[in-house]
Amino acid sequence: MNPQQPPPPSSPPQPGRPANGGDLLVALLRTLGIDTVFGIVSVHNLPLVEAVDRELRFVPVRHEATAVSA
Secondary structure: OOOOOOOOOOOOOOOOOOOOHHHHHHHHHHHOOOOEEEEOOOOOOHHHHHHHHHHOEEEEOOOHHHHHHO
């Protein structure tokens, strides 16, 4: 992404679905120009992962060291 170009607007939550922390995270990441996120999927962070995966490139990893080395 060109640093001079503003990020595309984050799409609003789907009608009938309230915004959650994942939606706020995606909005912040887009503001910072981040388009790819690495992470471990678990039941504890699923709302975050789902929100990120809707609008950004999510790369699932099995271990933190893998994400750091990617």
